[in-house]
Amino acid sequence: MADSWSGSGIDVHLDWRPETGRPGLADAVRAAVRSGRWPPGAAVPSTRALAADLGVARGTVTRVYADLAAEGYLHTLQGAPTRVATAGALPLSAPGPVPRELAPRWDLRPGRPDLTAFPRADWQAATRKALQRVAAADLGYTAELGAPELRAALAAYLSRSRGVLTDPQRIVVCCGFSHAVALISRVLCERGVTEMAFENPSLPLYREIAAANGQRIRPVDVDAHGLRVSELDSPAVVVTAAHQYPMGVALAPERRAALARWAGETGAVVVEDDYDGEFRFDRRPVGALQALAPEHVVYAGTASKTLAPALRLAWLVLPRALVEPVRAAMAGSGARPPLLDQLALAELISSGAHDRHVRRSRAGYRARRDRLLAALPGTVRPQGISAGLHLLLGLDRPGSPAEAEVLAACRRRAIGIEGLGPCWHGERGPGGVIAGYAAPAGHAFAGATQALVDALWEVTG
Numbered sequence: 404m405a406d407s408w409s410g411s412g413i414d415v416h417l418d419w420r421p422e423t424g425r426p427g428l429a430d431a432v433r434a435a436v437r438s439g440r441w442p443p444g445a446a447v448p449s450t451r452a453l454a455a456d457l458g459v460a461r462g463t464v465t466r467v468y469a470d471l472a473a474e475g476y477l478h479t480l481q482g483a484p485t486r487v488a489t490a491g492a493l494p495l496s497a498p499g500p501v502p503r504e505l506a507p508r509w510d511l512r513p514g515r516p517d518l519t520a521f522p523r524a525d526w527q528a529a530t531r532k533a534l535q536r537v538a539a540a541d542l543g544y545t546a547e548l549g550a551p552e553l554r555a556a557l558a559a560y561l562s563r564s565r566g567v568l569t570d571p572q573r574i575v576v577c578c579g580f581s582h583a584v585a586l587i588s589r590v591l592c593e594r595g596v597t598e599m600a601f602e603n604p605s606l607p608l609y610r611e612i613a614a615a616n617g618q619r620i621r622p623v624d625v626d627a628h629g630l631r632v633s634e635l636d637s638p639a640v641v642v643t644a645a646h647q648y649p650m651g652v653a654l655a656p657e658r659r660a661a662l663a664r665w666a667g668e669t670g671a672v673v674v675e676d677d678y679d680g681e682f683r684f685d686r687r688p689v690g691a692l693q694a695l696a697p698e699h700v701v702y703a704g705t706a707s708k709t710l711a712p713a714l715r716l717a718w719l720v721l722p723r724a725l726v727e728p729v730r731a732a733m734a735g736s737g738a739r740p741p742l743l744d745q746l747a748l749a750e751l752i753s754s755g756a757h758d759r760h761v762r763r764s765r766a767g768y769r770a771r772r773d774r775l776l777a778a779l780p781g782t783v784r785p786q787g788i789s790a791g792l793h794l795l796l797g798l799d800r801p802g803s804p805a806e807a808e809v810l811a812a813c814r815r816r817a818i819g820i821e822g823l824g825p826c827w828h829g830e831r832g833p834g835g836v837i838a839g840y841a842a843p844a845g846h847a848f849a850g851a852t853q854a855l856v857d858a859l860w861e862v863t864g
């Protein structure tokens with residue numbers, strides 16, 4: 404008999420057959436402890452409750468518990484509930500704690516916001532409101548394109564803050580930009596499009612996801628004006644128009660116009676990865692490219708930079724012709740962002756708390772950027788400084804240290820930072836180091852900056 408019992412107030416599961424008697428029951432409890440199903444430190448059911456659940460005499464359970472306590476599986480104490488022995492006392496190894504990814508001592512990894520600034524109180528209030536308002540019927544299998552409340556809030560937000568031309572009907576909420584790339588790649592494949600251009604350099608992850616979903620990847624170079632639009636010759640392209648990742652340049656106005664024109668003329672699909680469009684420091688924000696060609700550009704935004712990557716919330720604004728195919732792909736993937744988080748984000752945006760958080764973050768990141776620039780030695784050339792959460796330290800001058808040397812000096816100081824190398828597609832271009840100045844907690848920013856400066860001085864002499 405394999406069953407669960409909850410009579411004791413806790414749910415337990417034992418693989419026990421009555422015909423195996425007391426020895427069989429002892430084996431079943433040992434197995435539950437060894438497998439971790441009865442975890443170290445957990446209170447076990449009372450002898451009365453377990454006996455009642457199993458339909459055996461209470462004395463049987465009492466003897467089994469006593470035997471297992473003697474063997475070191477259980478811990479009994481007069482007047483207190485019997486518990487599973489803690490790991491050190493167990494005769495056989497029970498599963499240990501799940502290891503966590505350790506942040507580096509000085510965290511300058513690009514693409515990460517200051518997670519200590521996550522607006523916990525606002526999120527909590529938004530979640531509470533969402534829970535109060537959500538209809539029971541909405542807790543069923545959720546809408547494939549996302550919660551209507553969030554799609555409406557995003558339509559208003561994207562239109563006012565990024566100049567996106569949209570209505571809620573063409574918005575789909577997905578689990579991060581990585582999920583978005585997988586969806587779009589698959590949808591395009593089904594429509595006979597099997598080649599996607601990516602900027603060179605660009606983050607390798609999304610090229611890999613597109614390739615894993617059936618796309619052949621074509622690199623197209625980036626220069627000081629962004630993607631070289633005149634070199635495009637693919638039916639689809641992914642572009643970081645507002646702030647090229649990792650070089651940090653904005654796509655020049657004439658190239659934006661040329662890209663929109665090219666898409667209109669050729670029927671190509673442009674995926675605009677607007678990953679950090681909220682963070683522009685020195686000039687007016689560059690509006691979304693999507694507004695120039697809404698039936699050809701898929702606009703993609705994410706909560707990973709404004710709030711936290713762990714939310715896994717991102718959104719696409721689709722050309723009308725792609726709404727149904729993407730809905731079908733969402734249905735096929737089975738993946739949906741959790742509804743309550745979608746509703747909380749909708750509430751955060753509608754209440755104005757999101758805008759306040761973004762404005763605060765923008766001012767804070769801008770101040771960090773200025774402090775980092777002031778501290779850097781003149782031997783490195785910071786690039787892409789006018790926006791975003793990172794800057795690129797170009798190592799392309801004669802006499803510049805090699806990228807590997809800088810990375811090694813950073814590693815010796817326990818600095819988490821990334822090299823430009825892996826972003827090149829095929830042949831490696833000039834060296835560089837990508838420093839994410841948003842990542843450290845406020846109190847660690849000065850230390851992280853100093854550690855980086857020390858590392859740079861070490862290798863530049």
Ligand SMILES: Cc1ncc(COP(=O)(O)O)c(C=O)c1O
Pocket residue numbers: 513514515578579580581582606643648676678705706707712716717
């Ligand atoms: C270039 C670029 N695009 C998009 C994203 C956002 O990805 P996601 O929404 O999966 O967190 C990132 C995050 O690091 C990024 O660097």
